[in-house]
Amino acid sequence: MDGWHETEIRVRYAETDKMGIVHHSNYLIWFEAGRSDLCRGRGFSYKEMEENDNALMVVAESYVRYKSPAYYEDILNVRTRVAEIRSRSIRFIYEVFRPADDTLVAEGETLHLVTDQSRKVRHIPEIYRSRLTAADVESAEAFPANQAPS
Numbered sequence: 001m002d003g004w005h006e007t008e009i010r011v012r013y014a015e016t017d018k019m020g021i022v023h024h025s026n027y028l029i030w031f032e033a034g035r036s037d038l039c040r041g042r043g044f045s046y047k048e049m050e051e052n053d054n055a056l057m058v059v060a061e062s063y064v065r066y067k068s069p070a071y072y073e074d075i076l077n078v079r080t081r082v083a084e085i086r087s088r089s090i091r092f093i094y095e096v097f098r099p100a101d102d103t104l105v106a107e108g109e110t111l112h113l114v115t116d117q118s119r120k121v122r123h124i125p126e127i128y129r130s131r132l133t134a135a136d137v138e139s140a141e142a143f144p145a146n147q148a149p150s
Helices: 026-041 046-053 126-132
Strands: 005-010 056-066 075-085 089-098 103-115
Touching: 005 026, 026 056, 026 075, 026 089, 026 103, 046 056, 046 126, 075 126
Parallel strands: none
Antiparallel strands: 005 075, 056 103, 075 089, 089 103
16 A cells, blocks of 8 residues: 555553543554554564664654544554655654544654664664665655644
8 A cells, every 4th residue: 555554453442541432642552563563564573673783763753643533442554654764763654544434543653763772873774774665755744853733
């Protein structure tokens, strides 16, 4: 699907609040699941980056816009895409979509700095840069840095 990677999520009871609506904190966890699946789909894992190449992707920014509530037992698709890769950072964008009623539930993005084990910012190893840029990165529409809508 044109650069997007899809991860299916079923809303668990523990992810909802007293009103039966998914608690806002779960969306960032789902973004991580989508991001990890995207990386695996491109032939590598976070664990491989850390253990083999001393490269960690540290979250520097996160943003979520909630569009419609999700509920217990909803089946959701977390769509993840690489929006931008710079020498030392990667920006991912996300959509959480409920196919049962064709509803966009949430959208967002995360910015990651690549560091070594001692937390010193470093260049992204070329093998991961090339795997992440393998599918249509240029046309993604991320929010400009420091300009996420409010």
